[in-house]
Amino acid sequence: MTTVQTIVRGISTTSGINFQINKHFNKLKRAYCKIKKCRVSIELAKNNTHKDKLYCVCISITIPGKQLISKK
Numbered sequence: 001m002t003t004v005q006t007i008v009r010g011i012s013t014t015s016g017i018n019f020q021i022n023k024h025f026n027k028l029k030r031a032y033c034k035i036k037k038c039r040v041s042i043e044l045a046k047n048n049t050h051k052d053k054l055y056c057v058c059i060s061i062t063i064p065g066k067q068l069i070s071k072k
């Protein structure tokens with residue numbers, strides 16, 4: 001079974017963060033069962049001048065023959 005590797009920088013990991021990541025990963029897994037590897041990286045955005053905190057999230061999914069990366 002494929003699991004999610006979560007990397008968190010600059011903030012503390014909470015069970016709520018892990019729950020949301022696993023919930024969305026399981027939804028992806030139901031849509032496409034051949035996912036080999038999934039890595040989620042979350043870090044506090046640099047030069048953050050906003051009142052609310054902004055985060056950089058990078059999701060890397062490996063499927064047979066390809067690696068898909070999403071950054072936001």
